[in-house]
Amino acid sequence: MARCKVLFLVVEAAETELLTRWMDAGLLPNLAALRHRSLHGGARCLPGIGANAIWPSVYTGVGPATHGRYYHDQLESGSYQSTKDGQTRAHHRTIWEAASQAGLQVGVVDLPRAFGGEQFHGLQIIDWNTHFGHEAFEVHPPEQRERIQAIFGLPPPCACKARQYLEPDPAEVAKVVAHIRQSIARSLALAREQLQSRDWDIYLTSFDQLHCAGHLLWHGHDASHPWHAQGSTAGYDPLLDLYREVDSAVGALLLGLADDCSIVLFTGPGMGPSYVRPELLDSILVALEGGRASPARKLVTSLKELWHRLPQRARRPLSSLAKLADKRLQGKDRAGRRCFSVKSNDAVGGIRINLAGREANGLVPTDEMDGYCNWLIEALRAVRIVDSGEPLVADIFRARDRYAGENIDRLPDILIEWNQASSISALTSADIGIVRQARLPDWSGTHSQRSMVMIHLPGHGEGSLPATASVLDLAPTLAGLCGLPPLDCEGTSLLTVAAG
Known part of the structure; x- marks a missing residue:
């Protein structure tokens, strides 16, 4: 043997x-x-x-x-x-x-x-x-x-x-x-x-x-x-x-x-x-930026709404094409924003700051980075789930506060763990007003x-x-x-x- x-x-x-x-x-x-x-x-x-x-x-x-x-x-x-x-x-x-x-x-x-x-x-x-x-x-x-x-x-x-x-x-x-x-x-x-x-x-x-x-x-x-x-x-x-x-x-x-x-x-x-859709974080960030979505993001949102109206079985053969279209439009939207979400998993979220000197079209000066990150963290901590009154965020922090290494700049600048305790239909805070989540995630577990x-x-x-x-x-x-x-x-x- x-x-x-x-x-x-x-x-x-x-x-x-x-x-x-x-x-x-x-x-x-x-x-x-x-x-x-x-x-x-x-x-x-x-x-x-x-x-x-x-x-x-x-x-x-x-x-x-x-x-x-x-x-x-x-x-x-x-x-x-x-x-x-x-x-x-x-x-x-x-x-x-x-x-x-x-x-x-x-x-x-x-x-x-x-x-x-x-x-x-x-x-x-x-x-x-x-x-x-x-x-x-x-x-x-x-x-x-x-x-x-x-x-x-x-x-x-x-x-x-x-x-x-x-x-x-x-x-x-x-x-x-x-x-x-x-x-x-x-x-x-x-x-x-x-x-x-x-x-x-x-x-x-x-x-x-x-x-x-x-x-x-x-x-x-x-x-x-x-x-x-x-x-x-x-x-x-x-x-x-x-x-x-x-x-x-x-x-x-x-x-x-x-x-x-x-x-x-x-x-x-x-x-x-699983109660948090991947795109929910970006909807919050757009609301924090004053609710002014770029033309590229508006197109992505419209296409996703059309996508979800399709019968579920009809989506499977179109899935790869949909992801390619989403990726192509991502770049146009992100380049004009001060921050944007980067997908890291359904259970967690990541935010990348459009930092001058690091990103191709950086909009946030390096001397404003700390203050801007702190403001984002506090703004997200204040977001509540309308359905339950609980905070949306279970934990949030700058990646540099928990991790160190030569590839730290590859990571999102801010990392988030979501509160998945109950179903979510809408969010609220003084900064974002009301942000709605129209449907549950495609998978029931995360x-x-x-x-x-x-x-x-x-x-x-x-x-x-x-x-x-x-x-x-x-x-x-x-x-x-x-x-x-x-x-x-x-x-x-x-x-x-x-x-x-």
Whole structure:
């Protein structure tokens, strides 16, 4: 039997609160059994940074101001337009690159937002069956691609892409559940076959299907969501169904491991309800600027209104064209404004200041930057949700106040975490008057800032990780398990807990 010294397993976008509740209730027996023989606890995510950009930090142990990523779609340098990089390539060495360069046998199989490289000691399978990654499929060494496709084929796109803009009704929910269940089985088949194909010093893989499940099916789980009544079946929780399916897959994957294999499991970033549309922040910023929208922005707004009048199924084939048109018009609008929103995730927001000397058509002088940022932060803190009276903003800060690194200027200047506690139809403050949100987001679920880590070490029992544990600590922990020298990173190995 092939042996694996270190296994890093990601259960992407699994919500910590649901995992804990269902493990405690005996509904996720395999994950509960692993927890019982592991160091475990929460891991702090990155304040103000969305789910996509957490992965470079997980893989490198450095923050976004160092690796330079805040989203998979970022502003081009010196431009007002954004460029998409679905793999969220980092400007820093990853744990698998460090292990490969040390001569270890390394397997990287369908990690979320991972990226490949030609010089590699082992095997990399990138975006074969991952969330929104289907078009980027690659294998290193490339001669292995034909074999993998011959055995496993090429899966259909993930549920979020294949069933985007779904109707919130039980029939559509059933189709999504079936799609995701098949995807879990595919991921297990590939991951298990590759794990057993040779001896590995470190093998890194994931089940990412709960990402699509959380986005598309949250309303089927959450009785307080406005879509729940029309999109659920009495007594049936589609999320629980799929969490149990992933739990079974995890158990099947771990079954073939030797007793001396160290296991690091990371789950997250989690999921919760989604109530803030991506364009809402820009509507607030326009209101703060006096409500004078540019012709380009007026055109974008009109096109989006027309878009949402189309039947949901009619939008799917037009989605790429709509995004291209939006991108082309973005630049014209942003160049004439003092600040503008940059998308970083549905759960968080980002503001870029049109700074003189940095942006191509900078309008805010450098000596006004601090005062302008402070004014924006206070103005956004004052915004209230009309429906509930609660603040819209859960947290807001300048990126430079929380992060430091050579790529700090790649990040939005101001980062925001939204209050997603309840549905939003309108916002108000003394500065903006009334700003309305005409419809709920297209997905009922979005990411939370919660995650969980389990570290199983042969010969060690159950224990707790420190409250200070962070996603930045995962890469140095894996490096320690592999016997590598300390990484050049900002995190700290969690193995010190076991040693203590």
